[in-house]
Amino acid sequence: MPDSFPPGSVGLVAPAVFRFDTPLALSCGRTLPGFELVVETYGELNAARSNAVLICHALSGHHHAAGFHDPADTKPGWWDHYIGPGKPIDTDRFYVVCLNNIGGCHGSTGPRALNPETGGPWGKHFPPLRVRDWVASQALLADRLGIAQWAAVIGGSLGGMNAMRWAVEHPERVRHCLVIASAMKLTAQNIAFNEIARRAIRSDPDFHDGDFAEYGVVPRNGLALARMVGHVTYLSDALMGERFGRELRSGSFQHGLDAPVQFAVESYLHHQGDKFAESFDANTYLLITKMLDYFDLAREYGDDPVRAFARTQARFLVVSFSSDWRFAPERSREIVRALVGARRDVSYTCVESDFGHDAFLLPNPRYEAVMGAYLKRVAETC
Numbered sequence: 001m002p003d004s005f006p007p008g009s010v011g012l013v014a015p016a017v018f019r020f021d022t023p024l025a026l027s028c029g030r031t032l033p034g035f036e037l038v039v040e041t042y043g044e045l046n047a048a049r050s051n052a053v054l055i056c057h058a059l060s061g062h063h064h065a066a067g068f069h070d071p072a073d074t075k076p077g078w079w080d081h082y083i084g085p086g087k088p089i090d091t092d093r094f095y096v097v098c099l100n101n102i103g104g105c106h107g108s109t110g111p112r113a114l115n116p117e118t119g120g121p122w123g124k125h126f127p128p129l130r131v132r133d134w135v136a137s138q139a140l141l142a143d144r145l146g147i148a149q150w151a152a153v154i155g156g157s158l159g160g161m162n163a164m165r166w167a168v169e170h171p172e173r174v175r176h177c178l179v180i181a182s183a184m185k186l187t188a189q190n191i192a193f194n195e196i197a198r199r200a201i202r203s204d205p206d207f208h209d210g211d212f213a214e215y216g217v218v219p220r221n222g223l224a225l226a227r228m229v230g231h232v233t234y235l236s237d238a239l240m241g242e243r244f245g246r247e248l249r250s251g252s253f254q255h256g257l258d259a260p261v262q263f264a265v266e267s268y269l270h271h272q273g274d275k276f277a278e279s280f281d282a283n284t285y286l287l288i289t290k291m292l293d294y295f296d297l298a299r300e301y302g303d304d305p306v307r308a309f310a311r312t313q314a315r316f317l318v319v320s321f322s323s324d325w326r327f328a329p330e331r332s333r334e335i336v337r338a339l340v341g342a343r344r345d346v347s348y349t350c351v352e353s354d355f356g357h358d359a360f361l362l363p364n365p366r367y368e369a370v371m372g373a374y375l376k377r378v379a380e381t382c
């Protein structure tokens with residue numbers, strides 16, 4: 001590994017594409033005739049094939065969770081602080097698997113991919129998905145990799161929902177389940193924020209009812225606004241105040257100047273929105289936010305989460321963050337109460353942080369210590 005990489009980095013990594021020709025029956029009643037998954041792996045699978053860890057990404061996540069794609073890269077994978085040699089998800093001990101899920105827009109089969117029936121992009125015609133469809137495709141990937149059971153399935157936010165669904169649907173295949181800043185179902189407020197973001201995308205004249213690719217355009221303004229709305233909800237008031245306050249980026253309050261006043265927080269949000277619009281697909285955003293809205297772990301179990309978790313065999317670690325109001329600590333405590341009611345083995349901590357929902361992605365000594373200690377015990381049993 002070149003000396004230029006930070007200590008503890010997995011170094012240079014390269015994604016792999018896995019093609020599945022077997023039709024995948026989806027929860028909506030439709031079938032994908034075949035699909036591709038873009039996958040990155042870190043570490044080595046041991047001889048017993050018992051040290052594999054699945055990382056489940058959130059709404060805007062993807063397969064590139066750690067390391068660098070090029071020596072010139074200035075930014076590593078999205079969870080690089082937690083994945084690598086000696087880090088909480090220790091690649092000296094674990095074989096770590098992270099993928100871009102179906103429906104995504106970073107290489108796996110989704111709205112940008114070609115529809116074999118038409119020869120053009122799926123676009124708005126890509127089938128609606130549920131989290132259990134992600135689990136079904138991930139199970140096929142595990143089979144392809146020769147992994148009969150995950151040492152741990154780990155996810156934050158929507159990824160935490162993915163991890164819980166794994167533990168419920170395939171109890172014999174998950175030894176440990178780490179659920180971070182997540183919930184068993186969205187609150188009405190969360191659904192409302194998602195609908196505002198979708199409305200922003202649909203209202204963009206360049207959206208063309210989801211057929212924007214046929215017109216050679218991208219609904220950039222709608223995507224940027226959707227990201228701005230979402231980003232505000234991922235941060236805490238304390239963090240935004242500390243980082244930006246009422247600092248001006250440009251302009252002046254002095255009467256008569258033509259230049260408009262722009263606060264630093266406005267400039268930041270515009271930058272985040274524009275950057276997101278360059279890389280993310282509008283139809284994917286609509287598709288995955290609906291997955292979030294529809295997720296309800298207990299729906300098929302008489303709306304009783306205790307019954308749902310009674311199916312599981314895994315041990316659980318549940319983590320929340322004190323300033324997270326999008327997936328508030330109470331949502332995590334609901335998960336814990338249901339697990340206790342189902343007589344499952346569960347550990348829980350609420351980590352103090354001013355970073356809001358984004359805290360699950362960011363460095364935090366307490367968070368790092370909790371996850372590292374838990375996974376060290378997992379590694380000892382592999």
